[in-house]
Each structure stands twice: as C-alpha cells, then as structure tokens.
Amino acid sequence: MRAKAGVFDFPSRRPAERLGVAVVSELVELIITGEIPEGELLPPEGPLSEHFGVSRTVLRESVKRLEEKGLVVVAQGRGTQVARSGSWNMLDPVVLSALIDNDESLGVLDELTIVRGNLESAMAGAVATRRTAEELTRIEHALEAMRETQHESDSFRQADVVFHLTIMELSRNRLAENITKRLYRRALESSRYHGMGYEGAFRSTLDEHALVVDAISRRDVEAAERAMRDHIVTSWQRRRLEAPHQEAEL
Known part of the structure; x- marks a missing residue:
C-alpha cells in the first residue's frame, strides 16, 4: 500500500458515506494501477480499517461497492480477491475515470x-x-x-x-x-x-x-x-x- 496507518486523518464528524467514497476511490486506483494486482487478495479487514482510518462497517460497505463495480470477488472463507480486468465495469464513472487518469x-x-x-x-x-x-x-x-x-x-x-x-x-x-x-x-x-x-x-x-x-x-x-x-x-x-x-x- 502507498500509505501507512495513520496517514488518513479525516475529521471524526465527517459522515460515513464520505469516508466510504474516499476508501472506494483509493482502492479503485490501487487496483487500476496494478498496485494490488489481479488475482491478489486484499489485506484483512483489520489492517485495511486501520490503514484508511475507518470502521469495519465503512470498510465492508466500501468493499461491497468494489464488488458491484466488478473489481473484486468476495469468497466466503477465502477473502476478497481482485478480479481480472475483463470483469471490471469499465463504464462505471469511478472506474472509467481512474483508467483514463492513470x-x-x-x-x-x-x-x-x-x-x-x-x-x-x-x-x-x-x-x-x-x-x-x-x-x-x-x-x-x-x-x-x-x-x-x-x-x-x-x-x-x-x-x-x-x-x-x-x-x-x-x-x-x-x-x-x-x-x-x-x-x-x-x-x-x-x-x-x-x-x-x-x-x-x-x-x-x-x-x-x-x-x-x-x-x-x-x-x-x-x-x-x-x-x-x-x-x-x-x-x-x-x-x-x-x-x-x-x-x-x-
């Protein structure tokens, strides 16, 4: 990951939805750029929550958004795996913007x-x-x-x-x-x-x-x-x- 735990210093009063948007945006970019390669598992909930400075609830919702965009596959007992690029929803505004920007x-x-x-x-x-x-x-x-x-x-x-x-x-x-x-x-x-x-x-x-x-x-x-x-x-x-x-x- 490009940043260590504690770098994301968001105000505590910021709504959970705003935090989730930031998490989704960061994870999308990490996947699009290959920093988290296709086929690789995302880190466990604990380390990811600490890294982004968000609760596990916010993190789970963010991962769910990634799944809806076709970027990850959540498998019970195996974790969350980055999907192959052919499965990504490249018409999704966040995904398409990240692809073009990078x-x-x-x-x-x-x-x-x-x-x-x-x-x-x-x-x-x-x-x-x-x-x-x-x-x-x-x-x-x-x-x-x-x-x-x-x-x-x-x-x-x-x-x-x-x-x-x-x-x-x-x-x-x-x-x-x-x-x-x-x-x-x-x-x-x-x-x-x-x-x-x-x-x-x-x-x-x-x-x-x-x-x-x-x-x-x-x-x-x-x-x-x-x-x-x-x-x-x-x-x-x-x-x-x-x-x-x-x-x-x-």
Whole structure:
C-alpha cells in the first residue's frame, strides 16, 4: 500500500458515506494501477480499517461497492480477491475515470476511440437509414454552429460535442447512445484526450463532419458509417500525444 496507518486523518464528524467514497476511490486506483494486482487478495479487514482510518462497517460497505463495480470477488472463507480486468465495469464513472487518469501509455484512450468510433459509426448509419427532413435540418444546424464558432476554441469544441450528441439521439439506439455518452463525456474531461493542437484543426474537423452530413442527406448508410468512423479515429491520431516511454526512445 502507498500509505501507512495513520496517514488518513479525516475529521471524526465527517459522515460515513464520505469516508466510504474516499476508501472506494483509493482502492479503485490501487487496483487500476496494478498496485494490488489481479488475482491478489486484499489485506484483512483489520489492517485495511486501520490503514484508511475507518470502521469495519465503512470498510465492508466500501468493499461491497468494489464488488458491484466488478473489481473484486468476495469468497466466503477465502477473502476478497481482485478480479481480472475483463470483469471490471469499465463504464462505471469511478472506474472509467481512474483508467483514463492513470493512462500514461494512452492505451485506454486508444481502445476508447475504437469503441466510440464503431458505435457512433453504427448510429450515423442508422440516422442515414431513416432520418426525416426535420432531423436532417437539426444536423445541418449543428454543423453550421460549428462553422460559426471555428475561430473560438471553446465554443467550437462545445458545438462539436452537440453535433455528435445530436447524431446519437437521432439514431434511436438508446443502448449505443448511453454507452457512447459515458465514454465520450469521461474522455472529454481528460487533457490527454484533447491532446495537442495541429495546423488546420478547425478546417479538417469541419470537412470531416460535412462528409457525415452529406452522407446522411443522401441516405447513404455505408458512407455515413465510414465518414463517422474515419473522423473519430483519424482526429484522435492527429492530436494524440506521444506516451512518455515513446518520447524517451526518440
């Protein structure tokens, strides 16, 4: 463990729920970073309670939260074992944030981009299949809002987000929309996801969005899917920062 008993000096009047949130957050990070590896047992209740400065009741509730997130498996008589990463609920906000925040290699963001690209591609294709004239107008207005703010970074970024959320909503695929929103919004909170700026960023982004709108207007499902996937993947590749170990090798 990174800290010794007594380091966590929380006020005695702090509600147990707040203590539990702190414990869960710390344990999630220890598991995500591999400081407590997959397959390893968590320390017994006594040492863990002392380490975090909380009661055993708070600790048990915290471990229960970890179990709900798929991070641990509680086995009677064996203890609490860290689950394999394939069992983790990576759409859980706490787990996903920890994965992204500790993603020094950018591997998680690479995977997120692939998943997001495939889901949004399918949703763009669905919109192209059955969009109405009114829905096409909404999409065109979202693109126009991007054009009008292309010289204002923050406003342009927000208009970009609105464009993608509009496509998601109009797809009528609630499951894909829900999953993609969770991934997208958490990624947007990471400076690593925004990456580095590059020359012609506004122009290339507008051109790629325009291809999506054009395909949807023509009801060309395959073109809409391809345009959306290509945009999401290539835009990430253009702004992707080199990971620290890669920079050291140059």
